[in-house]
Amino acid sequence: MFNLSGSEIVVILLLALIVLGPEKLPEAIRRFGRVYGELRRMSRGFQTDIKSAFEEPVRELKETAQLTKEAVTKAFDSDDSPVERRNGPPPIDPPAADVAPDPEGPVV
Numbered sequence: 462m463f464n465l466s467g468s469e470i471v472v473i474l475l476l477a478l479i480v481l482g483p484e485k486l487p488e489a490i491r492r493f494g495r496v497y498g499e500l501r502r503m504s505r506g507f508q509t510d511i512k513s514a515f516e517e518p519v520r521e522l523k524e525t526a527q528l529t530k531e532a533v534t535k536a537f538d539s540d541d542s543p544v545e546r547r548n549g550p551p552p553i554d555p556p557a558a559d560v561a562p563d564p565e566g567p568v569v
Contacts, residue, residue, distance in 0.1 A: 477489060477490075
């Protein structure tokens with residue numbers, strides 16, 4: 462959580478010993494340990510809540526994707542599908558021949 466190495470912890474403990482003195486240091490360390498433990502429990506609880514909140518929507522999305530995949534596969538693999546699907550798309554009609562415009566313009 463704090464990403465401290467062993468030598469950094471020793472320096473912090475020595476500073477705490479100088480500042481607090483030998484009488485108050487053990488109680489301060491116990492208090493810090495309790496606070497640190499409580500923070501870790503709260504963090505773990507928060508992570509669990511977040512995971513459970515996203516678990517159901519993700520599961521529903523996966524189920525929907527699977528059902529869609531099965532439906533598409535069934536539609537394209539079945540023998541009773543329309544002829545256009547089995548034989549490809551229908552042919553496109555060729556464009557109409559270009560007609561020269563009337564030189565006198567449109568009749569109104």
